[in-house]
Amino acid sequence: MNRDTDWGYLAPLLGKAFGETLQMVSVALLFAGVFGLALGIALYVTRRGNFFANRAVFTVLNVLVNFVRPIPFVIFIFAVGPATMAVVGKTIGTEAAIFPMAIMASFAFSRLVEQNLVGLDPGVVEAARAMGASRWRIIWSVLIPEALGPLILAFTFLVIGVIDMSAMAGIVGGGGLGDFAIRHGYQRFNWEVTAVAVVVIVIMVQAVQVLGNVLSRRVLRR
Amino acid sequence: MTTAAPPIVSFRDTVKTFPATAGLVRAVDGVTLDIHAGEIFGVIGYSGAGKSTLVRLINALEPVTSGAVLIDGKDITGLPESELRRVRAGIGMIFQQFNLLASRTVAGNVAYPLAVAGWPRDRRRARVAELLDFVGLADKARQFPSQLSGGQKQRVGIARALATNPRILLADEATSALDPETTQDVLDLLRRVNAELGITVVVITHEMDVVKYTCDRVAVMEDGKVVEHGDVYSVFARPQHPATRRFVGTALRDRPSPAALERLRHRHPGRIVTVAIREDGAATVDLTRALREHPIDGTVVYGGITEIAERPYGSLTLELAGDDAAITAFIEDLSRSTTVLDLGTAAAPLADPDAVGPRASAFSSGDQGGDAR
Ligand SMILES: Nc1ncnc2c1ncn2[C@@H]1O[C@H](COP(=O)(O)OP(=O)(O)O)[C@@H](O)[C@H]1O
Ligand SMILES: [Mg+2]
Numbered sequence: 001m002n003r004d005t006d007w008g009y010l011a012p013l014l015g016k017a018f019g020e021t022l023q024m025v026s027v028a029l030l031f032a033g034v035f036g037l038a039l040g041i042a043l044y045v046t047r048r049g050n051f052f053a054n055r056a057v058f059t060v061l062n063v064l065v066n067f068v069r070p071i072p073f074v075i076f077i078f079a080v081g082p083a084t085m086a087v088v089g090k091t092i093g094t095e096a097a098i099f100p101m102a103i104m105a106s107f108a109f110s111r112l113v114e115q116n117l118v119g120l121d122p123g124v125v126e127a128a129r130a131m132g133a134s135r136w137r138i139i140w141s142v143l144i145p146e147a148l149g150p151l152i153l154a155f156t157f158l159v160i161g162v163i164d165m166s167a168m169a170g171i172v173g174g175g176g177l178g179d180f181a182i183r184h185g186y187q188r189f190n191w192e193v194t195a196v197a198v199v200v201i202v203i204m205v206q207a208v209q210v211l212g213n214v215l216s217r218r219v220l221r222r
Numbered sequence: 223m224t225t226a227a228p229p230i231v232s233f234r235d236t237v238k239t240f241p242a243t244a245g246l247v248r249a250v251d252g253v254t255l256d257i258h259a260g261e262i263f264g265v266i267g268y269s270g271a272g273k274s275t276l277v278r279l280i281n282a283l284e285p286v287t288s289g290a291v292l293i294d295g296k297d298i299t300g301l302p303e304s305e306l307r308r309v310r311a312g313i314g315m316i317f318q319q320f321n322l323l324a325s326r327t328v329a330g331n332v333a334y335p336l337a338v339a340g341w342p343r344d345r346r347r348a349r350v351a352e353l354l355d356f357v358g359l360a361d362k363a364r365q366f367p368s369q370l371s372g373g374q375k376q377r378v379g380i381a382r383a384l385a386t387n388p389r390i391l392l393a394d395e396a397t398s399a400l401d402p403e404t405t406q407d408v409l410d411l412l413r414r415v416n417a418e419l420g421i422t423v424v425v426i427t428h429e430m431d432v433v434k435y436t437c438d439r440v441a442v443m444e445d446g447k448v449v450e451h452g453d454v455y456s457v458f459a460r461p462q463h464p465a466t467r468r469f470v471g472t473a474l475r476d477r478p479s480p481a482a483l484e485r486l487r488h489r490h491p492g493r494i495v496t497v498a499i500r501e502d503g504a505a506t507v508d509l510t511r512a513l514r515e516h517p518i519d520g521t522v523v524y525g526g527i528t529e530i531a532e533r534p535y536g537s538l539t540l541e542l543a544g545d546d547a548a549i550t551a552f553i554e555d556l557s558r559s560t561t562v563l564d565l566g567t568a569a570a571p572l573a574d575p576d577a578v579g580p581r582a583s584a585f586s587s588g589d590q591g592g593d594a595r
Contacts (some may be wrong), residue, residue, distance in 0.1 A: 121321070123317055123319050126321060127322075128334070128338075130281055130283060130314075130392075131310065131311065131315075131338050131382075131386075132335070133307075133334075133338045219325075
């Protein structure tokens with residue numbers, strides 16, 4: 001920190017890193033939002049006693065989620081390398097980092113979704129069934145709206161987890177703020193650069209959390 | 223009342239089992255029962271008797287294990303899901319915990335079944351207004367359920383259940399989460415639904431008062447079986463099954479318990495008799511007449527008279543003073559028009575034959591004049 005830091009050189013790099021983080025996080029979240037929600041709903045509805053109860057499907061999904069979730073992300077990135085290659089066409093770069101992030105985030109989100117749905121009063125589902133609503137209609141017109149407040153908070157939690165994951169993207173040349181902090185700060189013993197990168201991340205996280213809180217509160221104020 | 227009408231709901235040897243830790247639970251165990259169009263039918267039983275399961279077979283929320291359920295004479299067992307949805311849409315249901323959608327306003331909740339049934343938006347709005355007006359919540363349309371009291375929530379539940387003009391309304395413990403006053407309001411509303419809209423109402427409850435106040439006919443359930451059913455007054459005025467007797471006992475504590483009888487004998491050492499008050503016995507009139515005509519004095523020391531299905535029901539316990547022959551003549555006279563149970567005197571007590579249960583079997587069986595001792 002006592003060294004003169006060349007911000008004229010670093011600032012554009014920081015900007016680029018910020019852009020990469022935004023890109024990785026938003027694409028991964030977009031994917032996880034859709035796929036994780038679907039998987040979470042699938043876990044919920046195939047549970048015993050629920051309206052698509054199916055022991056085999058539930059068990060497969062449940063074991064899959066339990067298997068993937070505890071894998072440390074750094075290892076997961078390499079573990080899914082072949083799949084990344086097949087889908088993205090390369091294993092290096094920002095896009096290559098997005099793929100494992102999206103998968104891991106989907107699995108993480110699915111569990112959060114499932115938990116929030118399990119917390120719903122089954123009575124409202126029963127009421128909708130008694131009115132003759134189809135099961136698909138119940139999913140989009142009862143399950144999701146009724147759990148929306150907690151789902152927004154769960155998604156907020158996920159955003160922060162995905163920002164955290166993105167810090168490891170540098171390992172496959174994905175860039176981003178974490179990579180910037182390590183490369184230009186940590187590895188050069190430049191604490192000022194590290195601190196700036198950290199502050200940017202903290203501000204992002206804060207902004208996301210505040211937004212999530214406001215949205216969920218708006219939905220829950222009823 | 224609805225003698226010739228075909229049953230709107232009919233159970234034929236209906237069985238519903240659930241897998242349990244040890245084998246199977248027979249939640250509904252061979253029920254055969256008809257519910258007639260236009261009546262308010264009660265199903266009473268203790269928790270776990272199988273009432274909810276029975277009612278959920280009517281709108282096929284659960285498939286039967288064996289036997290059949292007929293709606294309007296049509297067997298619904300084994301229908302595909304798409305057709306069951308149509309059956310359900312024609313049957314309204316309300317719940318103990320109301321089960322309103324917290325994410326929707328009152329109007330949104332009432333509109334939900336209309337959307338399910340594919341009503342166009344403008345007709346939906348008019349129908350919602352009409353329904354909220356009917357249940358007296360027109361001013362609450364834009365509120366959320368969490369802003370309402372329990373009674374108001376159940377009114378929304380009723381409006382929602384009636385939205386698509388069902389012919390049957392199922393009420394599963396609809397008043398069990400409400401205080402007595404609100405319960406009365408909701409029961410009144412159910413009676414209006416029946417009387418003004420002609421909707422058949424099936425009321426599930428564990429409370430005798432609900433059946434007593436609301437229902438035309440009743441089935442008493444225990445262990446998945448209907449142990450007794452029929453006209454509310456006859457079922458409860460002459461209960462045959464112990465479960466029925468227990469329910470009658472909860473509705474009116476008109477007869478002294480063994481402990482209360484002990485205390486009575488201390489205060490009133492003379493001859494004690496309990497006189498049944500039934501609509502067909504004109505018993506209070508007869509009692510007054512018999513007291514006037516016989517050379518004895520009678521003092522009411524215990525008792526109660528209530529209404530079941532809008533007819534008088536209860537008993538009065540009296541201490542009789544006079545000589546033994548006169549008292550015996552009095553009892554014999556009165557026994558010709560109603561049931562009189564002689565409890566003896568403090569010096570020579572006669573036991574209540576039903577002292578173990580809250581109600582009397584012989585006493586309640588209603589064979590007039592037969593069982594005075
Ligand atoms: N979905 C279910 N799975 C397993 N057992 C059930 C289920 N629903 C009800 N039961 C059992 O069936 C019996 C009757 O339950 P229910 O119909 O809810 O009784 P009630 O409404 O009279 O209290 C109980 O023993 C209950 O545990
Ligand atoms: Mg029940």
